[in-house]
Amino acid sequence: MFGILRTLWLTFLHMGHRRVTVGYPETRPALPPRYRGRIILSRDPDGLERCVACNLCAVACPVDCISLQKAEQDGRWYPEYFRINFSRCIFCGFCEEACPTYAIQLTPDFEMSEYVRPNLVYEKEDLLISGTGKYPDYSFYRVSGVEIPGKDKGEAEREQPPVDVRSLLP
Amino acid sequence: MTPPPLVVIAATLVVLLGLATMLTWVERRLLGLWQDRYGPNRVGPGGLFQAVADGIKILFKQDWIPPFADRPVFVLAPAIGMMTVLLAFGVIPVTALWSIAGDLNVGLLFVFATMGLGVYSVVLAGWASNSKYALLGGMRAAAQMISYEVFMGLSTLGVVMTTGSFSLRDIVQAQAGLWFVIPQCLGFVVFLMAGIAETHRLPFDLPEGENELGAGFHTEYSGMKFGMFFLSEYAGIVLVSALVTTLYLGGWQGPVLPPALWFAAKTGALVCLFILLRAALPRPRYDQLMALGWKILLPLSLLNIVATGAVLLLRAPG
Ligand code: SF4
Ligand code: SF4
Numbered sequence: 342m343f344g345i346l347r348t349l350w351l352t353f354l355h356m357g358h359r360r361v362t363v364g365y366p367e368t369r370p371a372l373p374p375r376y377r378g379r380i381i382l383s384r385d386p387d388g389l390e391r392c393v394a395c396n397l398c399a400v401a402c403p404v405d406c407i408s409l410q411k412a413e414q415d416g417r418w419y420p421e422y423f424r425i426n427f428s429r430c431i432f433c434g435f436c437e438e439a440c441p442t443y444a445i446q447l448t449p450d451f452e453m454s455e456y457v458r459p460n461l462v463y464e465k466e467d468l469l470i471s472g473t474g475k476y477p478d479y480s481f482y483r484v485s486g487v488e489i490p491g492k493d494k495g496e497a498e499r500e501q502p503p504v505d506v507r508s509l510l511p
Numbered sequence: 512m513t514p515p516p517l518v519v520i521a522a523t524l525v526v527l528l529g530l531a532t533m534l535t536w537v538e539r540r541l542l543g544l545w546q547d548r549y550g551p552n553r554v555g556p557g558g559l560f561q562a563v564a565d566g567i568k569i570l571f572k573q574d575w576i577p578p579f580a581d582r583p584v585f586v587l588a589p590a591i592g593m594m595t596v597l598l599a600f601g602v603i604p605v606t607a608l609w610s611i612a613g614d615l616n617v618g619l620l621f622v623f624a625t626m627g628l629g630v631y632s633v634v635l636a637g638w639a640s641n642s643k644y645a646l647l648g649g650m651r652a653a654a655q656m657i658s659y660e661v662f663m664g665l666s667t668l669g670v671v672m673t674t675g676s677f678s679l680r681d682i683v684q685a686q687a688g689l690w691f692v693i694p695q696c697l698g699f700v701v702f703l704m705a706g707i708a709e710t711h712r713l714p715f716d717l718p719e720g721e722n723e724l725g726a727g728f729h730t731e732y733s734g735m736k737f738g739m740f741f742l743s744e745y746a747g748i749v750l751v752s753a754l755v756t757t758l759y760l761g762g763w764q765g766p767v768l769p770p771a772l773w774f775a776a777k778t779g780a781l782v783c784l785f786i787l788l789r790a791a792l793p794r795p796r797y798d799q800l801m802a803l804g805w806k807i808l809l810p811l812s813l814l815n816i817v818a819t820g821a822v823l824l825l826r827a828p829g
Contacts, residue, residue: 345792352791355545362548 374475376449377432380425382465383446383474390469391444391481394420398436398445404429407436416489417482423465428458442481446474519611523600531745536562538745538786545790572734577640580731584639589732589739592632596746599625603753604680606763606770618679619671622754623664626709630656632743633711633718633728640731648727651797652718655708658804662812663705669698669819670758683762690761697815699759701808706751708804710744713789717797752781 363370372378385391394411395418406429412421436445455461473479488494495502536551536558543550551558576585602618604610615621630653637649671677673694674685682691692699708715719727729740756762756777763770765777795803 348791349787352545353787355547358547360543360547360549364549364552 372449372451374449375447376451377434377447378449378451379427379453380430380436380445380447380463380468381470381474382423382444382468383470383472383476385480385482386473386478387480388471389417390419391442392420392423392440393418393442393444393481394423395441397439397441401435401439402430403433403435404431406430416487420465423468424462425468426462427453428461443474443476443479444481448474516611519609523611524597527597527600527746527749528742530749531742532562532566534745534748534782535565535741537782538789541783541786542790545787566738569735569738574734574736577642577731579641581639581641584635585731586736588632588636588639589736589743591635592629592743593739593746595625595629595632596743596750599750600746600753602679603750603757604683604762605774607680607684609771610680614678614680617677619667619677619682619758622679623660626663626750627656627660629709629743629747630660632740636732636740637718637728640728642731644725645728645730648718648724648730651724652711652728655711655715655717655800655804658801659705659708659808662701662804662809663709665809665816666698666701666705666812667758668812668816669695672816672819672823679757679762683757683764686761687764690759692759695759695815695819697811697818699755701812701815702758703755704803704808706755707785707788708800710747710751712744712748712785714792714794715800716794717800748782748785749778752778752785755781 383391392409394409396409396411399405399407399409406426407424408426409423410421411418413419432447434447437447453461482489482492482497484498484500486494486497486500539550539561540552540558541550551561554560554564576582599622601611602615602621604614604618633652633656634649637645637647637652640646640649670682670691673691674682676682676685685691704715711718717727718724719729721727724730729737732740753774756774760777760781762777763774765773768776
């Protein structure tokens with residue numbers, strides 16, 4: 342009985358409490374930088390596409406909403422097309438975790454409503470940004486051992502020249 | 512001067528239906544307030560036109576009658592609900608002069624009679640829907656409302672005995688010195704709880720019982736028929752609040768302000784109490800509800816009658 346009255350009283354007191362609702366369109370919520378929103382493809386510090394079309398993100402995606410095709414130019418791999426179907430994406434961030442080159446990144450933007458469903462399929466032009474996203478200094482080809490024009494094997498950062506395995510000399 | 516009856520009828524109808532509609536908004540805003548959120552605040556200033564928007568939406572919904580339902584009864588049920596509530600308002604004295612039926616000498620009995628008929632609305636709705644959840648809801652409503660009606664009547668007997676009249680106007684006039692809520696506090700509490708059960712509002716909304724019965728007796732209803740149930744529920748809240756005001760809180764009486772305003776203020780406060788109850792309390796189990804009714808509230812109301820009778824006898828001259 343007193344429990345009931347106390348409940349009533351405490352509920353009544355909530356009249357003076359601050360409301361927790363964020364009145365969204367007027368006051369915008371503070372989104373942390375690592376918020377999982379709209380997906381982008383970033384570029385490396387030299388302004389080249391980071392994505393190497395390894396397909397790891399497409400494999401990791403639990404809802405299979407990433408589709409891409411590999412193309413090659415001067416020893417560099419890049420996606421010929423890169424398509425994300427945002428009407429299926431669940432914004433889990435697995436693609437970002439799977440990506441070996443920090444190319445695919447989720448951003449704190451969620452305002453991507455559309456009236457027509459096909460408009461939610463983003464092509465590479467829609468995804469690609471001109472900056473580096475969350476990782477300003479990273480460039481995959483500078484640290485990897487892949488051979489590209491202007492950088493031979495063994496010339497990457499923190500990399501030693503390749504060992505000639507057929508030679509017995511130290 | 513008594514206003515002409517047609518004016519009173521029209522005014523009551525308009526005010527009541529408007530009030531019942533607005534209450535949907537008031538309730539949601541108040542619930543929001545007590546739960547640290549906003550509630551509807553988009554349509555119009557402070558969301559004031561939310562009720563209008565809901566009304567338009569519900570009018571344009573497909574008015575669907577399930578093929579397995581008993582058509583005539585299915586259509587009739589919501590109308591009965593609305594009708595009984597409106598009928599009961601006929602005898603509520605808003606001020607000394609302002610009531611539709613004038614001064615009916617069995618006013619209180621009339622209210623109970625119409626409220627008793629209100630059960631039919633719920634039971635028939637549950638029956639005509641021809642689906643098990645609706646039927647369960649209807650059956651619960653029948654048991655709940657009939658058992659709570661018993662001591663709803665009994666709890667007011669104290670008031671009637673003290674006044675010596677069933678006329679609501681006499682009852683209000685008898686409270687000129689002291690509101691009945693003080694000498695009849697037991698009856699007041701019992702009546703209030705019975706009133707909540709009677710309007711099947713939370714925490715006694717077992718006929719609806721969303722988490723076990725879908726939506727109870729109105730599971731199969733949609734469109735404006737559902738809207739009718741909804742409106743009659745809110746009108747029922749206003750009715751019970753007005754009744755409590757009349758019986759226990761001195762009706763229109765109060766200093767300074769005009770009588771109608773006093774009546775409105777008291778009724779409004781009670782409506783807010785109804786909403787607060789909804790915001791704060793969980794729903795009891797069904798057997799708990801029945802046990803509370805028969806094992807606690809019924810003896811309490813009998814005790815109230817005996818005590819009131821004893822006091823009256825002792826006070827009686829000679
Ligand atoms: S966030 Fe998850 S669902 Fe969306 S594209 Fe990446 S892996 Fe797929
Ligand atoms: S975005 Fe990353 S994981 Fe996906 S294909 Fe390109 S490099 Fe591979």
